Structure formats: C-alpha cells, structure tokens
Amino acid sequence: MNAIVFTNVSKSxxxxxxxxxxxxxxxAGQTVxxxxxxxAGKSTSINMLLGLAKPDTGDIQVLGAAPDDAVxxxxxxxxxxxxxxxxxxxxxxxxxxxxxxxxxxxxxxxxLRIAGLxxxxxxxxxxLSGGQAQRVRFAIAIxxxxxxxxxxxxxxxMDVESRLSFWASMRSYAAGGRTILFATHxxxxxxxxxxxxxxxxxxxxxxxxTAAEIKARAxxxxxxxxxxxxxxDGLGRLPGVTGVEIHGPTALLHTTDADTTVEALYQSxxxxxxxxxxxxxxxxxxxxxxx
Amino acid sequence: MLRYLRIELLxxxxxxxxxxxxxxxxxxxxxxxxxxxxxxxxxxxxTGLTPQVHLMVSMAAFGxxxxxxxxxxxxxxxxxxxGWLRQLRATPLSNRAVICTKILASMIxxxxxxxxxxxxxxxxxxxxxxxxxxxxxxxxxWLATFPFAALGTxxxxxxxxxxxxxxxxxxxxxxxxxxxxFVPISQMPHALQNVAHWLPSNRxxxxxxxxxxxxxxxxxxGLILAGWAAALGGCAIAAYRRATVTA
Numbered sequence: 001m002n003a004i005v006f007t008n009v010s011k012s013x014x015x016x017x018x019x020x021x022x023x024x025x026x027x028a029g030q031t032v033x034x035x036x037x038x039x040a041g042k043s044t045s046i047n048m049l050l051g052l053a054k055p056d057t058g059d060i061q062v063l064g065a066a067p068d069d070a071v072x073x074x075x076x077x078x079x080x081x082x083x084x085x086x087x088x089x090x091x092x093x094x095x096x097x098x099x100x101x102x103x104x105x106x107x108x109x110x111x112l113r114i115a116g117l118x119x120x121x122x123x124x125x126x127x128l129s130g131g132q133a134q135r136v137r138f139a140i141a142i143x144x145x146x147x148x149x150x151x152x153x154x155x156x157x158m159d160v161e162s163r164l165s166f167w168a169s170m171r172s173y174a175a176g177g178r179t180i181l182f183a184t185h186x187x188x189x190x191x192x193x194x195x196x197x198x199x200x201x202x203x204x205x206x207x208x209x210t211a212a213e214i215k216a217r218a219x220x221x222x223x224x225x226x227x228x229x230x231x232x233d234g235l236g237r238l239p240g241v242t243g244v245e246i247h248g249p250t251a252l253l254h255t256t257d258a259d260t261t262v263e264a265l266y267q268s269x270x271x272x273x274x275x276x277x278x279x280x281x282x283x284x285x286x287x288x289x290x291x
Numbered sequence: 292m293l294r295y296l297r298i299e300l301l302x303x304x305x306x307x308x309x310x311x312x313x314x315x316x317x318x319x320x321x322x323x324x325x326x327x328x329x330x331x332x333x334x335x336x337x338t339g340l341t342p343q344v345h346l347m348v349s350m351a352a353f354g355x356x357x358x359x360x361x362x363x364x365x366x367x368x369x370x371x372x373x374g375w376l377r378q379l380r381a382t383p384l385s386n387r388a389v390i391c392t393k394i395l396a397s398m399i400x401x402x403x404x405x406x407x408x409x410x411x412x413x414x415x416x417x418x419x420x421x422x423x424x425x426x427x428x429x430x431x432x433w434l435a436t437f438p439f440a441a442l443g444t445x446x447x448x449x450x451x452x453x454x455x456x457x458x459x460x461x462x463x464x465x466x467x468x469x470x471x472x473f474v475p476i477s478q479m480p481h482a483l484q485n486v487a488h489w490l491p492s493n494r495x496x497x498x499x500x501x502x503x504x505x506x507x508x509x510x511x512x513g514l515i516l517a518g519w520a521a522a523l524g525g526c527a528i529a530a531y532r533r534a535t536v537t538a
Contacts, residue, residue, distance in 0.1 A: 050380075050381045051380075051381075051536075052377065052380060052381065052535070052536060053536070054536065071380075071381060071382070071383065072383050072385065073383065074382075074383045076381065077381075077382075078378070078381035080374060080377060080378055080381065081374075084373040084374060084375070085373075085375065086302070086370065086373075086375040087302065087306075087369075088301070088302035088303075088305040088306060089298060089301065089302060093298060093301070097294055097295070097298050098379075098382055100294050101382045101383050101384045102382070102383060103383075137378070140378065144382070144383075150381075
C-alpha cells in the first residue's frame with residue numbers, strides 16, 4: 001500500500017512555478033524527510049497533499065483516496081507552518097477538541113504524554129513559548145491517530161533541547177508503523193530521523209534515497225592540515241585525492257578514501273600539523289544537489 | 292460540530308471584548324437614552340410605542356448587530372490569518388461545519404444583548420409586556436440575527452484582521468443608523484427612508500417593534516430578511532471556502 005502518490009503534479013502561483021511536474025511515491029510505514037531550501041516547493045507540495053491547495057496538473061492519492069477525502073476520513077494529521085494557536089483555550093481543551101474530530105483518536109493522556117505536554121495541560125494555549133506551542137501543534141497533529149502524519153518544518157522556532165525531545169516524540173509515534181512525511185531545511189534532522197530523504201530544489205526532486213546514499217553522491221571526504229609554507233607539490237598525486245585547495249597556510253584535500261590518503265600523506269615525509277579529517281556531510285551533498 | 296460550538300462559546304466567554312461590546316455597550320446606551328427620551332410612558336404617534344419600549348427594541352437590535360457583525364468579523368479574520376482555521380481544514384471537520392458553527396455561535400452571541408437589554412428595560416424602565424410578547428420578540432429577533440451573523444463571517448473571510456475592525460464597525464454603525472435604530476426612519480429624508488425599507492437592520496427592528504406593539508411582523512419584513520439571509524449566507528460560505536483553499 002502506498003501512502004502518498006504524486007503523478008505529474010505541478011503548481012504555479014502567477015508566473016512562479018512552485019512545483020514542476022513531480023512524481024513521487026511514498027510507501028506506507030516509512031518516515032520520509034522532504035529536504036530543501038526555502039522556496040524549493042516543499043510547503044506547496046504539502047499543501048496540495050492536504051487538499052489545502054489544488055494542483056494545476058496531475059493527480060495526488062493519499063492512502064488510496066483523493067486528498068480531501070483522506071483528510072475528511074481522518075486518515076491524515078498535519079502540523080502546518082506558522083500557525084499560532086487559537087486564543088482562549090487551554091492546551092487540554094484544544095487537543096481534546098481536535099481529537100474528537102477523528103473517528104479513532106488516541107487517548108488524551110497518551111497524546112499529552114507523547115508530546116511532552118502533561119505538565120502544561122491546563123495552561124492557555126496562546127500563552128506558551130515558541131517551542132511549547134510547537135509541541136501543542138504536534139499533539140494536535142497526532143491526536144487523531146492518523147495513518148499519515150505530515151509535518152511542515154516542525155522544529156522551526158525550537159531551541160536545541162526542544163528539538164531533541166521533539167524528535168524523540170516523533171520517533172515514538174512513528175514506532176506504531178505509521179507513515180510520516182516531514183519537511184525540513186535542517187540537514188541533520190533529515191539525516192537522523194528519516195528512513196528516506198527526498199531532496200527538492202526549484203520545485204523538483206533532485207535527490208532521493210537514504211541519507212547515506214545522498215551523502216555518497218557528494219563524493220568523498222576532506223583532509224585539512226597546516227602546511228606552513230612548505231611546497232604543496234605532489235599533494236594532488238596522493239592516492240584517492242581528487243582536488244587540492246591551498247588557503248594561506250592551510251591545505252585542503254578532497255579525497256575518495258580518507259584513510260589511504262592520510263597514510264600516504266604521513267609516509268611522504270611532510271611534517272603535517274593540525275590534521276583534520278571530515279566525512280562528507282549531508283550539507284555538502286545538499287548544496288551539491290540544490291545548486 | 293456540537294463540540295466545536297461548545298469551544299467557540301467557551302472562547303467567546305473568555306474574551307473581555309465580548310463582555311464590553313455585547314453586554315455593556317447596548318445596555319449602557321439604553322440606560323443613557325431611555326432617561327433623556329420623551330415623556331415617560333407616553334405613546335408616541337410616530338411609532339405607536341412608548342419611547343422606552345421603542346428604544347428597548349432599537350438597542351436590542353443594535354447590540355445584536357454589533358455582536359454578530361463586529362465580534363464575529365474580527366475574530367474570524369484573526370483566526371484565518373493565524374492559521375488556526377487552516378489547521379482545522381486539515382482535520383475531518385468540514386468547511387461547511389466550520390462556517391455553520393461560526394454563524395450559529397455568532398447568533399448565540401447576538402442573543403445576549405437582546406436578552407440583556409430586555410431585562411434592563413423591564414427592571415430600570417418598568418417595561419411590561421405579556422409573556423407571549425416577550426417570548427415572541429426575543430425568539431423572532433433572535434432568528435432575524437442570521438443575516439447579520441452571515442455578514443460578520445463574510446467580512447471576516449474577506450478582509451485582513453487589521454481591516455476587519457474598521458470595516459465591521461463602519462458596517463454595523465451604517466446599518467444601525469440607516470436602519471433607523473438610532474433615529475426613527477420617519478424622521479429621515481424621504482430618499483433615505485426608501486433605502487431603509489430594504490435594509491435588514493430596519494426590518495430587524497421592525498420585527499421587534501411590531502411584536503411589542505401587539506401585532507404580527509409583516510410578510511415584507513420576513514421576505515426581506517430571508518432574502519438577505521440567503522444572499523449573505525451564500526456569500527459567506529463561498530468567501531470562507533475561498534479564504535481557506537488557495538485555488
């Protein structure tokens with residue numbers, strides 16, 4: 001069973017093409033990150049997925065139904081961007097209200113526990129800090145026990161600690177075999193929390209795979225050390241090296257095999273100082289893909 | 292949907308502006324003007340009512356319009372902008388249920404000044420009506436708040452929160468004045484009287500004045516109010532749909 005199928009979906013706002021013809025299939029049970037810079041078309045894709053925007057062309061199926069129907073049947077829970085919470089209600093009242101809109105909701109206490117809101121339940125929802133409000137919005141999204149959970153940049157406005165506890169909450173919800181799609185422009189989040197990373201840029205999918213696969217596409221690691229004015233000749237001939245950059249006293253080698261390169265570097269007799277080896281990170285891969 | 296209505300009413304009751312606009316303003320105006328109006332207890336030829344009774348209906352109607360148009364308009368505009376209604380759109384609660392609940396909640400809000408002004412008139416100005424007249428006036432005036440509740444949701448769906456306040460204040464003041472709720476339309480220029488007859492606000496007041504005067508409201512009043520109800524209700528639903536779905 002596929003949770004999400006986009007077939008040839010496109011969407012323009014005026015002369016801006018937000019999403020170019022997009023094909024995407026997400027299987028049920030996966031946790032997928034939709035990764036991309038601002039303006040990549042992530043939010044537009046999510047809005048179309050939720051029936052909040054209508055595609056210009058193409059077809060979208062959510063758990064085998066049209067987006068509107070899937071939402072109406074309570075199959076989908078969503079945490080949208082930039083929503084402030086409704087004024088005048090406590091956290092418990094808001095979450096309990098939304099819960100009851102769904103046919104088979106989670107128990108209220110369980111929702112509050114997963115979202116880490118048990119101690120805030122009697123506080124007014126519109127008088128919370130940014131991170132706390134995000135947790136309420138997460139609670140709203142999961143309260144109906146939806147089979148598909150969609151999170152649009154869920155950790156924006158959160159500090160580091162809130163972020164960690166948020167992702168712990170999300171993983172505990174995902175453990176129930178549910179499908180989760182989250183949009184983010186934080187690369188580490190995609191790396192650490194998703195089974196699969198779909199990279200979007202300029203309204204198109206430009207990369208799709210596990211975080212490791214995306215990283216591998218960036219090609220190799222870097223070795224950085226202080227050269228102190230000694231000649232840089234020959235560095236380019238070391239095994240594995242694909243590129244040499246000299247920045248003042250520092251040399252930066254791009255390599256496909258950092259271990260071999262470093263070994264050869266020490267054997268070459270150069271007095272290398274301040275050696276630093278960095279694996280390819282998702283950031284490089286991401287910049288590569290979205291450039 | 293009942294739960295939604297319940298939390299909407301709960302939210303309104305916790306809003307201090309609610310108390311001020313829906314309770315204090317019409318009751319205050321009634322107390323102020325009923326003491327400086329015509330001779331106490333004397334029936335005026337132009338209205339067939341004592342000033343105290345006439346003003347009771349006028350201020351009940353004015354308060355109801357303020358509650359339905361102004362409170363609903365700015366609240367809805369704020370909720371649309373804040374993303375709360377967009378969030379609801381991503382739940383099984385249908386657009387239709389949201390807008391119907393908004394209109395119903397707005398009507399319940401508008402009932403408050405009708406009841407409060409009536410109680411004030413009875414207590415402070417010794418206004419006496421038969422139980423049937425009290426019940427008839429309150430029930431029919433309450434039903435007649437529908438077009439104003441729809442108008443409030445329409446304004447809320449169309450304009451930004453910043454604009455909602457002035458637009459709705461202008462609308463409810465304009466409707467109240469042109470509808471003869473402050474100054475009876477018999478004292479207005481002829482051209483304005485012709486306009487007033489077509490306004491829901493004038494017909495809204497007329498329903499109340501007829502009942503407290505001891506006769507049934509006219510069919511014309513019912514038809515004009517129903518016409519406004521249908522037109523504004525339809526527009527409100529269409530505008531709300533447009534406001535939550537970007538084409």
